[in-house]
Every structure is written in structure tokens, then in C-alpha cells.
Amino acid sequence: MRMLIVGGGRLGQELMKSNPRSVVIEAKPRRLEILREMFGDDRVIEGPWEEAHFDDGRIETVVIATHDDDRNIEIAVAAKERGIPGIVVKVKDPARIPEIKELGIEDAICPHQFAAKAIRASLVPRSKDLIEIPIFPDSPHIGKSIEELGFGLDAIIVGVVRNGSILRAEGLVIEKADHLLVVSIGGRSKELQKTVVRKESRLKPFERITTLIIEENDLNVTLSESLYLARIIGAEVDMVFADPSLVPRAEDMATISGVTYAVRVVGSLDIDELPAAAIVEGRDPGCIALSASPRYRERRVFRRWRLYRMLKEIQGPILICKRRHPYYNILNIIDDHPDSPPVTELAFKLGFQLRSKLRVLRYCYLDPRGQERLVDNLVRLYGVSCRTDAVEGNPTIEFISEITSGDLDLTVVNWESPSITHDILGRTIMEGPSSVLIMRSPRNVLMP
Amino acid sequence: MINEYFILLIIVILAFFMPLLLQRTNIPAVVGEIVAGMMVGFIFFIIYQLTGETFLGEYPSVDFLAHIGFIFLMFLSGLELDFVRIESQGRKKQLRGVIVFVMTLLIAFPLVTLLNNLTGGGMETLFVTIVLATTALAVVLTVVREMALNRSPWGQELIVNAVIADVAAMILLTIYAIGVDVTGSDDILFPLLAVSMFIAILVFFIVIYRLGNWAMWYFPGTLRRFFRSDDPHELGVRASLMIIFTFVAISSVIDSKALTVLGAFLAGAAISMLFRDSLLLGQKLNGIGYGFLIPVFFITIGINFQFADVLNMATLILLPGLVIITAVAKIVPFLLLSSGCARRDLTQGVLMTGGLTLMIAGAEIGKDLGVLDASSYGLLILLAVVLAVITPTLFRYLFTRFRLAEQEGCL
Incomplete structure (x- = not known):
């Protein structure tokens, strides 16, 4: 195996030692001198790196380990384009690993993470x-x-x-x-x-996410958010396409995320056909995911009756994506409506799975103490970090205050909630910053 | 003659003691207030009969307060409309409510005409039919809440039917009143003005709703103050008053009581539609309305009740006749559109019989329009009182007797 190492720092040197068939590229003159002394002139190439270095058809693996994360990613992309089978990228910032994975490069490592793991492991026995x-x-x-x-x-x-x-x-x-x-x-x-x-198994809020992909932008918004959610809760993703040319890219994204997926092309995805497109005979569509694109505003997709029809026909939740994932903060309002507690529980299930913080507004005049106990039980049961308050004034206005604060990533609402008028729900969908999950008559109730 | 402030004192004393006296009965406080006012009026009537001396005079300030009380009553009736319930009942149930109301009108109209012909009375039959078709939403809400039915589908259906009957009767009364005004006016432009004002009120309703939604979204922080218990300026109450009197001012352009009633009712409906479940604001407005202004209105009705016009044989025969007609017209549609449980339908029809607030509002409108003479006006007030006493009690009795709470499929 011939390995090309870009960057001859400590990591590069260690790799050179362990693999005699490896070659290193280094730009710094002083380090170049040391490397040549250690491994001989024929295993050391003078940098900086340029694309021509990948011309050697014998390269099977490239390890990119310079000190600059941006540069490393740039080189990795070039290697991917050249079709080099093995690419390993070193980054200092672990937060960049998901970004690299999204580019289709599986092996991204952060040496600090490894060190921390090793240290933890050494402490574990005690x-x-x-x-x-x-x-x-x-x-x-x-x-x-x-x-x-x-x-x-x-x-x-x-x-x-x-x-x-x-x-x-x-x-x-x-x-x-x-x-x-x-x-x-x-x-x-x-x-x-x-x-x-x-x-x-039933801890999953839904088994499947049916993602409606109508235009290119939906790949980055709807699909990306659906894949994130599906990966964490262990659901499958059904991708429904209006444009077949988007299928390969979507499949790449789904493969990289490791989520089980199915593809369906329905030709034209007319707004009126949305519910029908989502439903396949004998298959539960689970949650329907679509974006809150301005195109929908023009075509009045989020008008009350259209949403109502979708919720009625699908009998499942609808997720309106805004590319707010990961969901760090989830909002829910619990009120006197009988469907309200199960929807709140769904928010807790999501919070549990996604490790999110919950904000629950309580509005109840029939049994406020009972409702408070219920939320406390859910907090205890799911162990989710939750901030909850009883609403003193108007629930709709308190809800809007939370929504417009911009701190929220996902809002979980009960369609039948008397506290949120459908006009306000429409605005929340179209203008609110957070993604919205709408539920109607939730099934699989797991109330304690 | 008694001083204006003494009249007010009598009113507030009665307003204070009547609910205390009635607390062990199931009679609505409103009925108590009217009856208490009637008793005061009756005492003065007896004194007048015995001595020929009149103690009661014209009290414009009290009348003005009573009129504002009436406006507030209609506003609070509008505020009681629960749009969430109506929406959540679905179109079938809504349509059923409308059909019940139409059937009530169709049954009541020939019966009222027949009674009118038999007694040789001078009642305006169409107007009286509309007034009889009203429902006491406040009584229905109280009974449903008291009997813990508000969570059952049947309780929801009761409320929705009452709301539909109320709104439909209100609109019909207004249209009727405008019709009478228009036909009775010599001014060529008056019909145009009346219709424009009617449309203006409806447009204003939509504008308020849209504007309110917009403000709620963009200025939630400011609007939050409307609903806080500790707001020193009581902005919520001030905003509500502003909305009420805008509606009332628009409707007063053509000096029509019916339009004023509709305006106040729509003001309440607009606020209820915008700010769902605004308990605190509702409590504050109820405080102003039911705490002071509305009792003034009801007690004044009682005090001003003209016994001389009502205490005659013809009127006293009409009263039981109208009670029976109202009951038949309300109960039969529910039985005809049977939901599979006749006892339940009968019980529901009983509760729907009688429209306390709107019946009195109708009587006031009729008197103002001149379609009701003093005896018909008094008769409708008496009818409202009698039905408000009988129906909730009878409903409770039938509900227990038929063991509806225990019967599966009935609730």
C-alpha cells in the first residue's frame, strides 16, 4: 500500500515510521531537512502540496495532517475528486468532523478526541x-x-x-x-x-419520515433535517421526488448519514397531491417532512384547510423544516385539550432522543396542579432538562413571545390546541425561525 | 320623586343581595335581578294605585348606565363565543346546529301566527318568532360547566348549538331591524346608509381580527401587558373598551339599536377570536360588566316593567302559549334530527328552550323599533324570566331522571 502523507509534523512522522511505503510532503524548510535525515530523500517530497502530487496512480491512501483545518479539508476534497480510495483527514476542531462527513469523507479524526478517550480509559478501572x-x-x-x-x-x-x-x-x-x-x-x-x-421500540416518536423533495433547495433543508432526525431516533426515510435529477445527490446524502432509505419519484408533486404522494398503500408514512419555502406561501400550502386535510389523510405528524437542526431547544405548550398531553409527551420523547432542552408552557384552568404533576412526571421519566412555567396571561401571546425570541430550534404543537389559533400557527410556519412539528390526534400514547 | 342617586342606591343594593339570596337555588342571577327590579316597580305601582302618587320619574343618567350595561351584556355574550369549540366540532355538527335553528323558525312561525290569530293580539309574528328562536348561551354554559359536561362530546355539541342559535338570531334580528328602519324611512339615501353601516361593521370586524393577529405576531411584548394582572394602566381593559365603542359608534351612525347590539356582540366575538382563552382579561371585563353595569340594566328593566300593560287577561293567556310554542319549536328539531337517543335529544331541547339575554335584547330592539307594543314587550320579558327559571331546573331533573350520565352512547 502506498501512502501519501501531507504534512510532516509529529503525526506525519509517526505514520512514516510505521509504514515504510509511505511518502511525505512538507513545505517548511527546517522540517524538510529533519524528515530527509530521518527517512531519506526518496520518501520526502518538497511542498507545498499541489494537485499534481495526486497524479501518481500508485497512491492508495492519503493522510492529510497539516496544521490548518481549512487547508486539510481543501486537500481532502481534491483527493476525493481524484478518486483516491482511502482518505484520512486530521482536524484540530472536532466540530468540523460532521462537515467533512457530509462531503463524503468518512475518516476524519481529531487527535485531541483520541487523547481524551485514552485518558478516560486509563481512569475507568477506578x-x-x-x-x-x-x-x-x-x-x-x-x-x-x-x-x-x-x-x-x-x-x-x-x-x-x-x-x-x-x-x-x-x-x-x-x-x-x-x-x-x-x-x-x-x-x-x-x-x-x-x-x-x-x-x-416505541420510544421512537415515528418509524418513518416521508420527505418531500420538490426542488434543489429541499436537499439542503428538508432532506438534511430529516436525515438528522431519522439518524438519531432510528427511523427510516422515504424520499419522494418531483425531480428525478435530484435522486443521486439525495442518495449520496442518505448513504453518508447511514440512514435506511427508500426512493420514490412521483413526477410532478402538485401541492394538492401532497397527501396522496406521501401515502403508499399499506405503508405508514410516519412523519411528513417538507420545507417552509416561499413557493408554498405563494401556493397557500400552509392554509388551514390544506394542513387540516394533510393531517386528516395522513393521520400522522407534519414536520416543517427550516434547517434548524440539531434541535438544541424544543418548545411545547400544554393545555386543556385532551390531545395536548400526548403531544407534550412526544416533545419529551424527542428531547430524550436528541438530548435537547425543553421549554414547556403550561396553560390550564381545569386542573393546573394535575398538569404540573404531569409535566414533572415526564421530566422524571425521560430525564430531559426542562424549563416549564404556568402561563398567567394569554397563552397565544406567550407562545409567540417564545417563538419570536429566536432561541428555539423546534416547536412541537397540537393542531387542535385551543391556545394557538390557526392563523398564528400559519405565521409560525411561514415566519417563525424554528422548525415546526404539528400533531393531530396522536396515537401510541405512552402516558405514565 | 326619588332622587337619581337613591335609585342607583336601590339598584346596587339589589345587585348585591340578589345573588346571595339566590345562591342556594339554580335560578340565574339575572332572573333574580329582573324579578327584584319588578318587585320594586310593583311596590311603586301599588303605591300609585292606592295613593295616586308617582315616586318614579325620568332618570337619564340611570338609563344611560343601563344602556351601557346592555352594550356590555352583548359584548360579553360575544366574548363567551368559543371559536375553538365551533371549529373542532367539524362541519357536520355545525350544519346540524344551523338546521336545528332553521327548523325552530319554521316550527315556531306558524304556531306564533296561530296563537296571535286566536288571541286577536297585535304581535309582529315574524319578529316574535326570531326572538323565540334565541338560546340562553350564558345559561347553557353555566349548566354545562356546573354538571361537568364541558369535556364530553355532548356538552360540546350543546354549546355549539347554543352559539349557532345565538349568532344566527342576532344576525336575523339586525337584518329585520334594518329592514323595518329602511321601509319606514322617507329618506332615499337611508337604505344605502343602513346597508353600508351593516357592511362597515362586518368589515371592521375583519380589520380588527387581521390587525390584532399582526400586532400579536410583531409586538407580543406590548400585547402581553394586556393580559397581566399587575398592569397599572389596565391596558387590556382600555383596548377592549376602545374596540367596543368603535363598533358602537359606527353602528350609532344610523341610530339603530339592533346594529348597536350587533356591533357590541361582534366586538366581543373579535376579541374572543383573537385572544383565545384570555381568562384574566375576561375576568376584568366581567368585573366591570357583571359587577356594575349589567345589573343596572336588568334591575332597571324590572323597575320600569309596566304592570298595567301586562296584567290583563289576553297577555296572561299568551304567556303559557308562548312557553309551549318555544318548547315545541326547540325540542321537536332535536327529536327529528335524532342522534339515536331520544331521551338525550329531549333533554338537550329543554336546555335550548329560552334565550334569556338575547330574548331581552330582542324585546328591547322590538320596543325601540316600534314593532312591539308595551304589553308584547312586557310579555317577552316575562317569558325570558319564566323560561330561565324553568329550563335549567328541568334540564337537571331530566338529566338525573333519564340517568344520561350512566347511559353509554348517550354522552
Whole structure:
């Protein structure tokens, strides 16, 4: 294997040592001298790097490890265009890794991240963790005894938090909304949490996201947001195209994100055919994702009756994308409408999966204490960071104040909510900065 | 003659004590206020009969307050409209409400005509029919809330039917009143002016709604003050008053009471439509209305009640006749459009019988238009009072008797 290393710093030198068939490009004269001394003239090329260096057809892998992240990405793109099969990019800033992955370059590494991992690993044998594992209402563990969970020798369930008190774990039968208190050694806490929580299939707010792609811009907005959401919640993506020429790019994006996807081309995606296009016989469309493009405003897609028809025909949620992902902050308003608590729970499910912070406005005059308890239960159950207040004045205005503050990434609303008029919902969709998830008669209710 | 301030004192004393006296009964406070006013009026009537001396004179300030009270009453009736409920009931239920209302009119009209012919009375039959078709939305809301029905689909249906009957009756009354004004006027331009004012009010309603939506979106911080309990300037109340009196001022251009009523009603409806669930603002406005102005209106009606015009045989025969007609016209449509549970339909029809506020508003409009003479006016007031006492009590009785709460599929 012939490896070309761009940048002969410490990392480059280490790689040169381990691979005798590797060649390095270096621009700095002083370092060039050292490299030549260490590896001989024929393994060192004088830089700076230029595209011609990729002309050598024998190169199988290129490792780009200069000190400049932008430069590294630029070289990686050039290598990708030349069709070099193996490309590894070093970046100092770990936040740039997703960007590189979106370009189709899988191996992007940050040496600091590796170092931190190694340091953590060296500390692990001495660590002891006390963690709280929630039992969700549809957990397969409900009805089992604690002993049946069987965590092994390095973890033990010491107690169960139930209805606000701690019970001894021995002999207890697991109930929904229990929180298992687990002590573990050797850094097993995350793994344990996964083994218990990951089995919650219905923790997914929806199984599938049907993404409507009408024009090129939808790739960057709707598809990108749908893929983000699907990847995290473990849903599939059904891509419905109006323009077949967009399919290859969309497929590339879906492949890179690692999400299971299906492609459907429906020719012209007329606005009136949206619900029909989303539905395939015998297949639950899940959540319909579309963008809030000005084109829709012109064609009045988000008019009350059109949205109503879509929600009625699809019987599922509609996600209006604004490219606000990742969703750090989610807003929801809970009121007296019977569908309101399940929609709030959906917001908590999303918050749980996406690690988002929740802002919940409570507006209730029938049973305000009950509603407060409900939100507290959800906070406890899903362990999501949540700021919640009871609305004193007008719920619509408080809702608008939150929306227009610009701090929100996703707003989860109940279509039937009496607190939000459909005109205001229309403005929230068209003019509000956050993405909007609209629900009507939510199913799969998991209330504790 | 009694001083104006003493009259006001009598009114506020009655307004204070009547709800306390009625708290153990199921009679609406409004009825108590009218009856209390009637008792005061009756005492003065007896004194007049015995001594020939009149203690009551003209009280323009009290009349003005009563008129503002009437405007406030209509405004608060509009504010009670729950648009979310109407929307969420779907078109079928809305259409059913409209059909029930139309059937009520169709049943009531021939019966009222027949009664009028039999008694040889001089009632304006079409007008009385519209007044009979009204529903006491406030009574329906109170009963539904008290009996915890507001969460059941049936409770929602009751409210929506009452709202539709109220709004439709209000519009018909206004159209009728404009019709009478137009035909009775010699001015060639008057019809044009009347129709323009009617349209102007509807346009203003839409403008207020649009403007309000726009302001809510772009200035939520400012509008937030409208709904705060600690706003020293009570901006919400001031804004509401501004909207009410804009509507009222537009409608007063042609000096039509019906249009004023519609204007005040639409002002309430516009605010209810814009600011859903504004409990705090609603409470403040209720405080002004039901705390002072509205009792003044109802008690004044009672005090001014002309016993001499009503206490005669013909009128006293008409009263039970109208009670029966109203009941038949309200109950039969529900039975005809049966939902599969006749007992439920009968119970619903009973609650819908009688329109306290709007019936009185109708009587006021009729008197103002000149289509109702003093005895017909008094008769309608009595009818409103009698129905408001009977119907909620009968509804509660039937609801328990038929065990509707326990019957599956009925609620």
C-alpha cells in the first residue's frame, strides 16, 4: 500500500515510521531537512502540496495532517475528486468532523478526541457510577423481577425510585415509570443504560419520515433535517421526488448519514397531491417532512384547510423544516385539550432522543396542579432538562413571545390546541425561525 | 320623586343581595335581578294605585348606565363565543346546529301566527318568532360547566348549538331591524346608509381580527401587558373598551339599536377570536360588566316593567302559549334530527328552550323599533324570566331522571 502523507509534523512522522511505503510532503524548510535525515530523500517530497502530487496512480491512501483545518479539508476534497480510495483527514476542531462527513469523507479524526478517550480509559478501572435508569411505559422489563435483569458482577441495582420514594431492590417487580438506581464499576454505566433503554421500540416518536423533495433547495433543508432526525431516533426515510435529477445527490446524502432509505419519484408533486404522494398503500408514512419555502406561501400550502386535510389523510405528524437542526431547544405548550398531553409527551420523547432542552408552557384552568404533576412526571421519566412555567396571561401571546425570541430550534404543537389559533400557527410556519412539528390526534400514547 | 342617586342606591343594593339570596337555588342571577327590579316597580305601582302618587320619574343618567350595561351584556355574550369549540366540532355538527335553528323558525312561525290569530293580539309574528328562536348561551354554559359536561362530546355539541342559535338570531334580528328602519324611512339615501353601516361593521370586524393577529405576531411584548394582572394602566381593559365603542359608534351612525347590539356582540366575538382563552382579561371585563353595569340594566328593566300593560287577561293567556310554542319549536328539531337517543335529544331541547339575554335584547330592539307594543314587550320579558327559571331546573331533573350520565352512547 502506498501512502501519501501531507504534512510532516509529529503525526506525519509517526505514520512514516510505521509504514515504510509511505511518502511525505512538507513545505517548511527546517522540517524538510529533519524528515530527509530521518527517512531519506526518496520518501520526502518538497511542498507545498499541489494537485499534481495526486497524479501518481500508485497512491492508495492519503493522510492529510497539516496544521490548518481549512487547508486539510481543501486537500481532502481534491483527493476525493481524484478518486483516491482511502482518505484520512486530521482536524484540530472536532466540530468540523460532521462537515467533512457530509462531503463524503468518512475518516476524519481529531487527535485531541483520541487523547481524551485514552485518558478516560486509563481512569475507568477506578471509577464507580451511580446511575438512574428510567423504565418507560412500554418497556419489556415491566412485570419482571429485578433479579431477572442480570447485570453481572460489575453492576448492581441498589434501589428503585417509585412514586417519589426509594424502595429496596430485592424481590421487587419492575413497574412502569420506575427509576432503577444502579451502581457500576469499570465505566459500564452507559452500556447498562443502553441495554435497558434501547429495547424501547416505541420510544421512537415515528418509524418513518416521508420527505418531500420538490426542488434543489429541499436537499439542503428538508432532506438534511430529516436525515438528522431519522439518524438519531432510528427511523427510516422515504424520499419522494418531483425531480428525478435530484435522486443521486439525495442518495449520496442518505448513504453518508447511514440512514435506511427508500426512493420514490412521483413526477410532478402538485401541492394538492401532497397527501396522496406521501401515502403508499399499506405503508405508514410516519412523519411528513417538507420545507417552509416561499413557493408554498405563494401556493397557500400552509392554509388551514390544506394542513387540516394533510393531517386528516395522513393521520400522522407534519414536520416543517427550516434547517434548524440539531434541535438544541424544543418548545411545547400544554393545555386543556385532551390531545395536548400526548403531544407534550412526544416533545419529551424527542428531547430524550436528541438530548435537547425543553421549554414547556403550561396553560390550564381545569386542573393546573394535575398538569404540573404531569409535566414533572415526564421530566422524571425521560430525564430531559426542562424549563416549564404556568402561563398567567394569554397563552397565544406567550407562545409567540417564545417563538419570536429566536432561541428555539423546534416547536412541537397540537393542531387542535385551543391556545394557538390557526392563523398564528400559519405565521409560525411561514415566519417563525424554528422548525415546526404539528400533531393531530396522536396515537401510541405512552402516558405514565 | 326619588332622587337619581337613591335609585342607583336601590339598584346596587339589589345587585348585591340578589345573588346571595339566590345562591342556594339554580335560578340565574339575572332572573333574580329582573324579578327584584319588578318587585320594586310593583311596590311603586301599588303605591300609585292606592295613593295616586308617582315616586318614579325620568332618570337619564340611570338609563344611560343601563344602556351601557346592555352594550356590555352583548359584548360579553360575544366574548363567551368559543371559536375553538365551533371549529373542532367539524362541519357536520355545525350544519346540524344551523338546521336545528332553521327548523325552530319554521316550527315556531306558524304556531306564533296561530296563537296571535286566536288571541286577536297585535304581535309582529315574524319578529316574535326570531326572538323565540334565541338560546340562553350564558345559561347553557353555566349548566354545562356546573354538571361537568364541558369535556364530553355532548356538552360540546350543546354549546355549539347554543352559539349557532345565538349568532344566527342576532344576525336575523339586525337584518329585520334594518329592514323595518329602511321601509319606514322617507329618506332615499337611508337604505344605502343602513346597508353600508351593516357592511362597515362586518368589515371592521375583519380589520380588527387581521390587525390584532399582526400586532400579536410583531409586538407580543406590548400585547402581553394586556393580559397581566399587575398592569397599572389596565391596558387590556382600555383596548377592549376602545374596540367596543368603535363598533358602537359606527353602528350609532344610523341610530339603530339592533346594529348597536350587533356591533357590541361582534366586538366581543373579535376579541374572543383573537385572544383565545384570555381568562384574566375576561375576568376584568366581567368585573366591570357583571359587577356594575349589567345589573343596572336588568334591575332597571324590572323597575320600569309596566304592570298595567301586562296584567290583563289576553297577555296572561299568551304567556303559557308562548312557553309551549318555544318548547315545541326547540325540542321537536332535536327529536327529528335524532342522534339515536331520544331521551338525550329531549333533554338537550329543554336546555335550548329560552334565550334569556338575547330574548331581552330582542324585546328591547322590538320596543325601540316600534314593532312591539308595551304589553308584547312586557310579555317577552316575562317569558325570558319564566323560561330561565324553568329550563335549567328541568334540564337537571331530566338529566338525573333519564340517568344520561350512566347511559353509554348517550354522552
